[in-house]
Amino acid sequence: MKIKSLLAKPFASYIYKQIQKGMATAIQDQDAILKMLIKTGRNTQFGKDSGLDKVTNYEEYKQAVPIRDYEQIRPYIDQIKEGKHNILWKGKPLYFAKTSGTTSGTKYIPITKDSVDNHFSTARNAALCYVAETGNTRFFDGKLIFLSGSPVLERVADIPTGRLSGIANHQIPAYLRSNQLPSYETNCIEDWETKLNKIVDETINKDMTLISGIPPWIQMYFDELMRRSGKKIGDLFPNFSVMMQGGVNFEPYKARLFESIGRKVDCVELYPASEGFFAFQDTLKAEGLLLNTNDGIFFEFVPAGEIFNQNPTRLSLRDVKVGENYALIVNSNAGLWGYNIGDTIRFVSTNPYRIVVTGRIKHxxxxxxxxxxxxxxxxxxxxxxxxxxxxxxxxxxxxxxxxxxxxxxxxxxxxxxxxxxxxxxxxxxxxxxxxxxxxxxxxxxxxxxxxxxxxxxxxxxxxxxxxxxxxxxxxxxxxxxxxxxxxxxxxxxxxxxxxx
CATH class of the missing domain: 3.30.300 (GMP Synthetase; Chain A, domain 3)
Incomplete structure (x- = not known):
């Protein structure tokens, strides 16, 4: 057993115990996060415009901060892009995550010094929960691939700006760098088909043990590997044991992906977005993803049928019910306030709080x-x-x-x-x-x-x-x-x- 896999077990055990403790304090943690957000937000331009200095509880917060979409937060983003500080959150963002909107064109979602850890420690925690539950650490000793966007970042108001998956490449811990594929040069290729061919060049003869990405793009990677090698993925990579995936519902892609692999591998599902890393699969034994209730995000939930109402019902975590379909609203230390991310979710458990993603509000x-x-x-x-x-x-x-x-x-x-x-x-x-x-x-x-x-x-x-x-x-x-x-x-x- 190599040093990485040897050290992974005690670290995984520690993280897993912390996450289990957090399951029991989710309501209290959410209350504390809201208080922290209000306290910090009072000193921002948004906080002054919204009267956060007069807000002391959730009911007052809902009156002060209406639900908004990107168009309604854009004037504050524009001020940040002009170089102004303390607009949505203290200081200025570390990054802008650049994403395409159907009605708003390109969106610039802030990632701050306080919120950056949420994005990049949650995937780690999902992997470590998997290790703690299964005991499988072998994948740390092989090659890991993260199918992602280009890590090349432009600068907007001197803020590094790019796709979230490209930004994530800059946050991969040093101890995994030697395991990571593809190469930085290949990852920088913008054209997907050219990039895919180079990724296959670099990985087809390697000991791939973990593969991560959005399911349809993992399938394209598998298709090209099989075309070139004439082998199933499980035969080509005999030590491949973990697939981490997210971004879309896994079920429509699951059968074909497993057919391509040709044998069983463990799957760990993630729920990342430019606005935050909201949930992750903490166990292979239960349905749903554990909501990230203690990581800088205060969640609100609107019954999906009311989301386009002028004054929809807004619920905190303590009032949600299993089986109901909710629009997900986030308030975070990235400077997002009453922000409708456009997703709908459903709780499959409230002890602990586990969800499934049910779709897009506009889809x-x-x-x-x-x-x-x-x-x-x-x-x-x-x-x-x-x-x-x-x-x-x-x-x-x-x-x-x-x-x-x-x-x-x-x-x-x-x-x-x-x-x-x-x-x-x-x-x-x-x-x-x-x-x-x-x-x-x-x-x-x-x-x-x-x-x-x-x-x-x-x-x-x-x-x-x-x-x-x-x-x-x-x-x-x-x-x-x-x-x-x-x-x-x-x-x-x-x-x-x-x-x-």
Missing amino acids: FISAFGEHVIGEEVEQAMKHAADEENVRVTEFTVAPFVSSDAGKSYHEWFIEFEQEPANMQAFIQKLDDNLRQKNVYYDDLIAGNILEPLKITRIRKNGFIDYMKSIGKLGGQNKVPRLSNDRKIAEELQEWKREGS
């Missing part, structure tokens, strides 16, 4: 009043694919609103790796599954207002080519699972299979 279909969300279509697809022995590479769903005598319907754009033996039976099961998940959709079908869903097949690598065509191939980008309009649907017409 839904309600063209006919059904309000179908990402979790529902993903579960419907998973069950239908399992029942019909189907493998799906990627899919997205959009409404088709009929302008003539024909009925409207949901159109599913699907790239199959293995098609159904009976397409009509697959469509029927997919539609039935969605009807069971969403009572409003069921009513529309039963009432003969909507036709059952229709499938448009996308050719092999069609989604990759589509993402490339819009300049979003690789990095942290992913295909939206749902749209409430036809924009993506119309763009995908170019990549339809013949006969679809």
